[in-house]
Every structure is written in C-alpha cells, then in structure tokens.
Amino acid sequence: MKQKNFPVHSIEDWEEAVKQSLKGRGISTKDTYENIALKPLYTVEDIDQTKIEQIPGTGFHTRGFDELGRKQYGWKIAQQIKKSSWEDLYPMLQNFMQRGQETIVFDVDQVDDFDQINFFDLKGIEFRKVPLFLPTKNHFKGLLEKLLRHPEKENINGFVGTDIISRKIAKGDIVNLDDRELNEWIIQIKQADNEFPKLKTILIDTAPYHNAGANAIQEIAIALAESIFYIESLKDEQWEPERIAEKLVFHFSIGANFFMEIAKLRAFRRLWSTVANAYQLPKEYQHVTTSAETSSLTKSILDPYVNLLRAGNEAFAAVIGGIDFLHVAAFDEAYAESNEFSARIARNIQWILREEAHLSKVIDPAGGSYYIESLTNEIASKAWELFQLIDAKGGIIDVLKSDWIQDEINQVLEKRQNAIATGKQSLIGTNVYVNLAEPITFPAEFHKHNANTSVNRLSEPFERLRKKSYQLEQMGVSPHAGMICLGPLKDHKARADFATGFLASGGIKATWSKECMNIDDMQTFMRETNYSYYCVCGNDEVYQLFLGKYETWFSKNNRKPIIDIVGNITTELFSQLKNKGISGSINKNQNRIEKLTALLSLWEVE
Incomplete structure (x- = not known):
C-alpha cells in the first residue's frame, strides 16, 4: 500500500464523472447574493500560491491577528442573556458564569428597569479576570456612570460601547456631523478612556445592515467606511490613530452560507489591515477585536428546534473565520426571553466546538x-471596490443620507425574499419539510425595544400565513385540501408530494385520494370529503387522458369547488385544462406567498 499513489485527474475527468452521475446534465456555477459565481470545483489553478499568507499574525492578517494563531483558549463565550427585569437577570448571569459563560454580557436595552442594574449584585465575579461585553443602543452613558461607582473600576476590561451610526440607521435616522448626540458620544469616549484605560468603547456594528438583508461585501465595506468616520472624528479631538484602533470592536452577524461567512471574516481582516497601513499603524496596533452573533435573519418561529442547527452552522463558521467573542442565538430567541434550557443549549454549542471539535x-x-482562499480573494476585491465607491461618494454618512446604500441593501433583501418565496432557497420547517403537528408560539409583542429596528427575518411571510391558518382553525374553519391522485402511485406521487409540502408551508393540510382510475373515483372522493379546494396530481400523459372527461363531469356537478392542476405543464395543455374547469396551478416557479395568501382567502370567506 505504501508504494501506491492516487491517480491525478484533470478538471475534464471530474466533469465527465459528474455528467455520468447526473445522467447527462453538466456542472454549472451558482450565483450568490454577492454576485459571485461559485464553481462546483476549485483547484490549485484558482489561486496564486505566492500571495497566500502562510503565517498568522503577518502580512495582511488574513489568517488571524495573533502570531501563534488563536489565543490559548480560542474565542470568548459571550452568550447574551435577554431579560426584561434586572431582578431576574443578575442571578441568571451568576448561574451562567458558573456553567461556562466567560464574559459579563446581557442585552442592556431589553432591561426595562435599567435604573435597577447594579454591578454590585454580581457577587463573586472578579472584574479583573472576567471581561465585560456590553453593546448597547440606548444606555452607553448610563452604563459608564454605573461602572464609575464600582470599586474595581481600574480593573474593568473588555468592551462597553455603542455604534451611533448603525444605532440611528436601525431606527430610520442618520447621524448629523454637528449632531449633539455625536458630540456627546465623543465626550463619553474620552471620559471612558480616562476612567477605564483597559476598556474598549468604539463599536462598529454591522448586524443591523446584515439583518436588513445586506450581503457579505456590503457588510465589510460599511464596516470599513464606519471605521474611517470614527477615526477621523476622533483625530479632530487630537487622538492618534493607534489610540483609536485600540478602542475598536467590529461586530458581525454570521449568516447561513457557511463558506461565504468564513471568507467574509478573513477578507475583513485583510482589508482592515490595508486601512491600518494607510494610517501607518504599527503592527501591534493593527489587531482589532472582532465579535460575532448568529444571524437573526435566518431564524424562524416555525419548527424552532431547527434554529439549533442553523445556529450551530453559523457558530461553526464564525469560529473557523476567527472571532474573539461569540453569541449563539437560542433556538427560541425570535419569540421568547432567555430561559435556562434554551440558553444552556446555545452555550453548549460553543463548548462542543471548543472541547469536542478542538477548534x-x-x-x-x-x-x-x-x-x-479563492472566495476570500474575490470578496476582498469586491468589498474594497465598494468601500472605495462609498468613500468617493463622501463617506458613510453621505451615502446613508442619499439612501444609496439602503437601496443597494434593499435590492439584495428582495432577492433573498424572492428566493424564499419561490422555494429556490430552502428554510427547513418553514417553506419545505413542514411539520404541521409542531406546536407554534405566535408572540404578541416580544422585543419591544426593537420595535423600530430593521430586522427582516426571512421566515416572517410564512409565519403570517401559518398564523392566519391557525386563527381559522380556532374559528372552526380548518384549511384542508383534497389531493386527487390520478393513475397508479408512480404517476402521481412526485407531484402529490410537492403539492402537499407546498400547501403545508401555508398551514393547509392535505388529504390524498386513493388511486383514481376514472372520473367516478374522482367524484366519489370529492363527494366524501366535500372540500372547498382540490389539487389534481398526475403526470402529463394522465392529464391528457383525463382531459376530455373533465368537462362532462363539471357540466353535471352543481357544486364547483376550486381545482388546481399540479406541475410545470405546457401552456397549451394548461389552457385546455382551464377551459374544462381547472382554476389554476401549483408549480415550482410560483411565488408561494402570493399563491397561499390567495388560497387562504377561500377559507376566510367561509
């Protein structure tokens, strides 16, 4: 065995193997939301090996800021606790600190009784050893005032800060260069520097842009543009760039595209190093803290345990990409406050990645x-180009004022939403593989403090449909469809399965007929079920066979329910069927939201 070698195969060999496997269909590229054409196979020819960084902590830090790669213990576990009451929150935080939490972190803005927050309540936690990680939109000044009263204030380290640009844009507002808020923020940054020399206070938070639909390239370019704005603003206060860099924390949301998110973090470090070099920052000042959270955009209240898998995938990408702090969303975070179980499971995802996967x-x-490496290069190139365009248009504030960058992000969001609505992108348990037996929690008013923020969960249109069908059931009107299965199982199963899943994503249950071999079988099934809506399922040959018989049956039937045909059939055949009494169709190219909304209106009328 030691004398044997694996044979070397060319791209053409792989392409031929794929064609045989796919029965003649060749391989093709796949376009991403970043307008990057992903190839199905990458080889050594796709990269310039002379330009790949070999050692972490060198060059443009693509492979990490630390010379030995990761720190001894990797990243910090920073599970953000979400509670509306401080009385409920602080014992939970102390409990979590004993069970794997590594930072003092909670959602400051969700605490309704902010005045009750008292860091003296955190018994047994040494601020010298445990870092803070407290991003906030509304209470930066208040947090600093509370920390000033702490006896260990000289030992306080970690991060407390706000991103006034993304905070305001999330609420539909834009920072003004002579804004009182901006001036107050600068004063608070300077005060914090004097009182808490070990504390980082300047946040660049790209999560609002991500949750509004932005792609990886836009996130990086905006992060760089914001960093330029903050550096220049504090340079006017006689701060040196290296002093500013020491205070920076870049925060990202990590989405569902595993390899894209890894490459996003790697490309960001490369481009930040380019900016740092432009400011002539010494190497020791180029290391900035990066934190991440799993995406809110990808989470669903439908089949919520699937969120565990999504969060695990996103956390895995964040760790591989090389972050310093990580929050993994609990599976119920979209509709409930933190509880012991969901928070523990989310925290343990990180422990598994660290202790069992040894990452x-x-x-x-x-x-x-x-x-x-190829993807990192392409993202870096495109993100740098967009960053330069933002700079040429006057910087981040000017492009936000003109709505240009918002329009760019909205275009990406529309593509994402359309892909979900048409089934081109799958959300397991939401638009495919729906389990109608799964109990659903429909939140009334959760996350009140986020009521004005731009978080567009991709599952929300389907959630509204499911809520509508749930409300109909509560009123005694059960959305139910009959599947008229034409011919033997092999002739109708594929399309009946598709239609059943299609309807389930709107909360509509399906009942299959037996194998319908003639019009009498159809009539018997429809008479026994007496539904308002039916789907005819079969292959094109069966549809042709039954074509001449539909009209006779419809002419004799006084009750005329809505009947759709299932499948991507020819326009000519569909026209003929429609003339015989078929109402419409269900097929893979449809916008499911529009079709299911129209169908549910049938039962709403009832």
Whole structure:
C-alpha cells in the first residue's frame, strides 16, 4: 500500500464523472447574493500560491491577528442573556458564569428597569479576570456612570460601547456631523478612556445592515467606511490613530452560507489591515477585536428546534473565520426571553466546538483551501471596490443620507425574499419539510425595544400565513385540501408530494385520494370529503387522458369547488385544462406567498 499513489485527474475527468452521475446534465456555477459565481470545483489553478499568507499574525492578517494563531483558549463565550427585569437577570448571569459563560454580557436595552442594574449584585465575579461585553443602543452613558461607582473600576476590561451610526440607521435616522448626540458620544469616549484605560468603547456594528438583508461585501465595506468616520472624528479631538484602533470592536452577524461567512471574516481582516497601513499603524496596533452573533435573519418561529442547527452552522463558521467573542442565538430567541434550557443549549454549542471539535487548538483551519482562499480573494476585491465607491461618494454618512446604500441593501433583501418565496432557497420547517403537528408560539409583542429596528427575518411571510391558518382553525374553519391522485402511485406521487409540502408551508393540510382510475373515483372522493379546494396530481400523459372527461363531469356537478392542476405543464395543455374547469396551478416557479395568501382567502370567506 505504501508504494501506491492516487491517480491525478484533470478538471475534464471530474466533469465527465459528474455528467455520468447526473445522467447527462453538466456542472454549472451558482450565483450568490454577492454576485459571485461559485464553481462546483476549485483547484490549485484558482489561486496564486505566492500571495497566500502562510503565517498568522503577518502580512495582511488574513489568517488571524495573533502570531501563534488563536489565543490559548480560542474565542470568548459571550452568550447574551435577554431579560426584561434586572431582578431576574443578575442571578441568571451568576448561574451562567458558573456553567461556562466567560464574559459579563446581557442585552442592556431589553432591561426595562435599567435604573435597577447594579454591578454590585454580581457577587463573586472578579472584574479583573472576567471581561465585560456590553453593546448597547440606548444606555452607553448610563452604563459608564454605573461602572464609575464600582470599586474595581481600574480593573474593568473588555468592551462597553455603542455604534451611533448603525444605532440611528436601525431606527430610520442618520447621524448629523454637528449632531449633539455625536458630540456627546465623543465626550463619553474620552471620559471612558480616562476612567477605564483597559476598556474598549468604539463599536462598529454591522448586524443591523446584515439583518436588513445586506450581503457579505456590503457588510465589510460599511464596516470599513464606519471605521474611517470614527477615526477621523476622533483625530479632530487630537487622538492618534493607534489610540483609536485600540478602542475598536467590529461586530458581525454570521449568516447561513457557511463558506461565504468564513471568507467574509478573513477578507475583513485583510482589508482592515490595508486601512491600518494607510494610517501607518504599527503592527501591534493593527489587531482589532472582532465579535460575532448568529444571524437573526435566518431564524424562524416555525419548527424552532431547527434554529439549533442553523445556529450551530453559523457558530461553526464564525469560529473557523476567527472571532474573539461569540453569541449563539437560542433556538427560541425570535419569540421568547432567555430561559435556562434554551440558553444552556446555545452555550453548549460553543463548548462542543471548543472541547469536542478542538477548534480552539487549530490555527486558521480554512487556510490553504482552494475554495476558501479563492472566495476570500474575490470578496476582498469586491468589498474594497465598494468601500472605495462609498468613500468617493463622501463617506458613510453621505451615502446613508442619499439612501444609496439602503437601496443597494434593499435590492439584495428582495432577492433573498424572492428566493424564499419561490422555494429556490430552502428554510427547513418553514417553506419545505413542514411539520404541521409542531406546536407554534405566535408572540404578541416580544422585543419591544426593537420595535423600530430593521430586522427582516426571512421566515416572517410564512409565519403570517401559518398564523392566519391557525386563527381559522380556532374559528372552526380548518384549511384542508383534497389531493386527487390520478393513475397508479408512480404517476402521481412526485407531484402529490410537492403539492402537499407546498400547501403545508401555508398551514393547509392535505388529504390524498386513493388511486383514481376514472372520473367516478374522482367524484366519489370529492363527494366524501366535500372540500372547498382540490389539487389534481398526475403526470402529463394522465392529464391528457383525463382531459376530455373533465368537462362532462363539471357540466353535471352543481357544486364547483376550486381545482388546481399540479406541475410545470405546457401552456397549451394548461389552457385546455382551464377551459374544462381547472382554476389554476401549483408549480415550482410560483411565488408561494402570493399563491397561499390567495388560497387562504377561500377559507376566510367561509
């Protein structure tokens, strides 16, 4: 065996193997929301090996800021606790600190009784050893005032801060250069620097842009543009760039595209190093803290345990990409406050990645991958181009004022929403593989403090449909469809399965007929079920066979329910069927939201 070698195969060999496997269909590229054409196979020819960084902590830091790769223990586990009451929150935080939490972190803005927050309540936590991680939109000044009263204030380290640009844009507002808020923020940054020299206070938060639909390229370009704004603003206060860089924390949301998110973080470090070099920052000042949270955009209240898998995938990408702090969303975060169970499971995702997958012991696991290195290069190139365009248009404030960058992000959001609505992108348990037996919690008013923020969960249109069908059931009107299965199982199963799943994503249950071999079988099934809506399922040949018989049956039937045909059939055949009494169709190219909304109106009328 030691004398044997694997044979070397060319791209053409792989393409031929794929064609045989796919029965003649060739391989093709796949376009992403970043307008990057992903190839199905990457080879050494896709990268310039002379330009790949070999050692972390060198060059443009693509492989990490630390010379030895990761820190000894990897990233910090920063599970953000969400509670509306401080009385409920602080004992929970102390409990979590004993069970794997590594930072003092909670959602400051969700605490309704902010005045009751008292860091003296956190018994047994040494601020010298445990870092803070407290991003906030509304209480930056208040947090600093509370920390000033703490006896260990000289030992306080970690991060407390706000991003006034993304905070205001999330509420539909824009920072003004002579804004009182901006001046107050600068005063608070300077005060914090004097009182808490070890504390980082300047946040660049791209999560609002991500949750509004932005792609990876837009997130990086905006992060860089915001960093330029803050550096220049504080330079006017006689701060040196290296002093400002020491206070920076970049925060990202991590989405569902695993390899894209890894490459996003790697490309960001490369481009930030480019900015740092432009400001002539010494190498030791180029290391900035990066934190991440799993995406809100991808989460659903439908089949919520699937959120565990989504969060695990996103956390995995964040760790491989090389972050310093990580929050993994609990599976119920979209509709409920933190509880012991959901928070523990989310926290343990990180412990599994660290202790069982040993990801804290590997230096840049993605380094050298033809695919990821190529993707990193392409993202970096496109993000730098967009950053330069933002700069040419006057910087981040000017492009926000003109609505240009918002329009760019909205275009990406529309593509995402359309892909979900048409089934081109799957949300398991939401638009495919729906489990109608799964109990659903429809929140009334959760996250009141976020009522004006731009979080567009992709599942929300389907959630509204399911809520509508649930309300109809509560009123005694059960949305139910009959599947008229034409011919033997092999002739109708594929389309009947598709239609059943299609309807289930709107909360409409399906009942299959037996194998209908003639019009009498159809009539018997419809008479026994007496539904308002039916789907005819079969292959094109069966549809043709039954074509001449529909009209006779419809002419004799006084009750005329809505009947759709299932499948991407020819326009000519559909026209003929429609003339015989078929109302419409269900097929893969449809906007499911529009179709299901129209169908549910049938039962709403009832």
